[in-house]
Amino acid sequence: MKLDDKKKKVQMKYRKKMMQKKEEGENNSKKVFVISAILFLLILVAYWGRFISI
Numbered sequence: 001m002k003l004d005d006k007k008k009k010v011q012m013k014y015r016k017k018m019m020q021k022k023e024e025g026e027n028n029s030k031k032v033f034v035i036s037a038i039l040f041l042l043i044l045v046a047y048w049g050r051f052i053s054i
Helices: 002-053
Strands: none
Touching: none
16 A cells, blocks of 8 residues: 555656646747747848848
């Protein structure tokens, strides 16, 4: 009984850690996507503005 309880506690701790890491990874990937999208739009606008001014 005691071993099973310890196993369950360790598993729950491990699952919590994995969920936190997964959430952090998702947040980081969202940030990277947003930043890359903004940079792409800025480059596109700069190129388009140069093209029109000619």
